[in-house]
Amino acid sequence: MAPPLRLNAVAFISPQNHPILIRTFEKGDELKYHYVAHTSLDVIEERTNGPTKSNECYLGLLYAMDDIAAYGYITPLKMKIVLALPLTDSVVRDAEVIMTFKALHLAYYHASSNPFLQLHNTPGGVGSAKWKRFRQKVDEISRAVGGGNVPS
Numbered sequence: 001m002a003p004p005l006r007l008n009a010v011a012f013i014s015p016q017n018h019p020i021l022i023r024t025f026e027k028g029d030e031l032k033y034h035y036v037a038h039t040s041l042d043v044i045e046e047r048t049n050g051p052t053k054s055n056e057c058y059l060g061l062l063y064a065m066d067d068i069a070a071y072g073y074i075t076p077l078k079m080k081i082v083l084a085l086p087l088t089d090s091v092v093r094d095a096e097v098i099m100t101f102k103a104l105h106l107a108y109y110h111a112s113s114n115p116f117l118q119l120h121n122t123p124g125g126v127g128s129a130k131w132k133r134f135r136q137k138v139d140e141i142s143r144a145v146g147g148g149n150v151p152s
Helices: 030-049 094-112 129-145
Strands: 009-013 019-024 058-065 068-074 080-086
Touching (some): 030 068, 094 129
8 A cells, every 4th residue: 555645845836826835844945846736837838738628627747856756736717736745656546636636725725715705905915814724724634634833
């Protein structure tokens, strides 16, 4: 049996390519995962604007770098989600990754559907106290998948 997925980081990126939330689960590597999120945007743009456009939200493995594998997902409203998983010798099943993306997408959907929260007009953005429940939900998903360390 394959070991459970372990998330190193999750990035939510707006349709205008602005980071909404980059949540890291590894201490001291925040800048590294910002880099992963931004470099993933180039690959996502290539795949979505190429000659063969797909209606599939799951983009699969975007790229592998050193000890990280970046996977991508784009919602119908062009919001992007990037997962950074540790690069290991074990097989990563697409079904597990897709279920993780769907859970993260649903968490974002519920948070952004709240009529009292305004994503673009909130001082501090998703980092503000008003978005605490969304960050907690992302942490819960990470724990359920097997993320282990979750920042406070």
